[in-house]
Amino acid sequence: MIEQHFLNHVFKATEFTKDELEAIIPKFKQVKFNKNDFLLHEGQTASKYWFVQSGFVRSYVVDIEGNDISTNFYSVGDIVIDWSSFFLRNPTRENIQALSECVCWQLDFDTFQQLFHNIKSFREQGRTTLVSNYFALKNHNISMIADEAKDRYLRLLKQKPHIVQNISLKQIATYLGITDTSLSRIRKEIAIK
Amino acid sequence: MIEQHFLNHVFKATEFTKDELEAIIPKFKQVKFNKNDFLLHEGQTASKYWFVQSGFVRSYVVDIEGNDISTNFYSVGDIVIDWSSFFLRNPTRENIQALSECVCWQLDFDTFQQLFHNIKSFREQGRTTLVSNYFALKNHNISMIADEAKDRYLRLLKQKPHIVQNISLKQIATYLGITDTSLSRIRKEIAIK
């Protein structure tokens, strides 16, 4: 029964007719990942994307010195996609890795294209999702410039408390553009107050 | 004659049929801005976007302390759009301002929607443009974390030399997340070598 499907939480029924949901949702395939599995690896061209039903995922890039930098974290309800690799059909610089056991719903590029060009509400919703991701990235970027490290951490804590609780200090630190040492000190300072 | 239209450089003929170009290009309206004119102002909801035929444009936000932070620079051939305000129909935090006299080609939201839903190649191209912008923003963000100030400046210099040559040191500095003082010192250091 499609009403009970996890993806109904993703494709809110208010924006889609029942027929549309029945055309869209069955196209997704359930996949499971083990901890440390790669959903996408540096050098590959993304040909799928996922919605997370359970578990935690991280994306990161490796810089010239070999340090990895977290670019994003994903948990229940989030879309996991390398937008540029998926749509520009280019090999990616990003790695996307499961941080725990995960259950996801997967769609491939060709099926996406078919839905995108045939269902108006699907493309509207896809555009909204992409633009929302763009907006979040822009705000993160502004925060990197305008806020000091402690405020960036507090901002993340407020926006994604479940991320802060479930992901290692080191991986959060690189997302915030600071070292693990600094983040440890920031946490201590906050705890004292 | 549509072949001579400026927008032919934007909508590459390889991706569009002649008929499509004739449906798309006449929908754009030429507008001119004087130096310091606002294309979009904080608090407004973006209802148009532009392609720049000539001149320079800057977008910026004002932080809590009242400092402005450049978020982007635009010149010939670039799209000037507040993606999130335009598509999510929300009031924006950004200001978009002409830095010189500008000639632009403008499209409004309703006309965009009509083209987007009716012309497959138009929506493919729009998606590509948005994703390319997303990619650039992401790389800027990674650069903010992985590179020191001098390298961020050299990167901008390489990627957008015409921006560095035409925009004030202060405005470039905030884009790079540093003070004008620091950028001045970085330039001096580079000049010495």
Next chain:
DNA sequence: AATAAAACTTGCCATAAGGCAAGAAAACTA
């Protein structure tokens, strides 16, 4: 439970970048 491996904390010192303010240079303006 024992051991190994990660993850986190802390101290000491180094450094990139900021804050402020004065002066120089360049760009407008009348």
Next chain:
DNA sequence: TAGTTTTCTTGCCTTATGGCAAGTTTTATT
């Protein structure tokens, strides 16, 4: 062209954050 405003440079000192390394705690493995 003289005057005014804006932009840029430079010196002096401060500060947030980094680098490294040792120790501690937590988590995984057999």
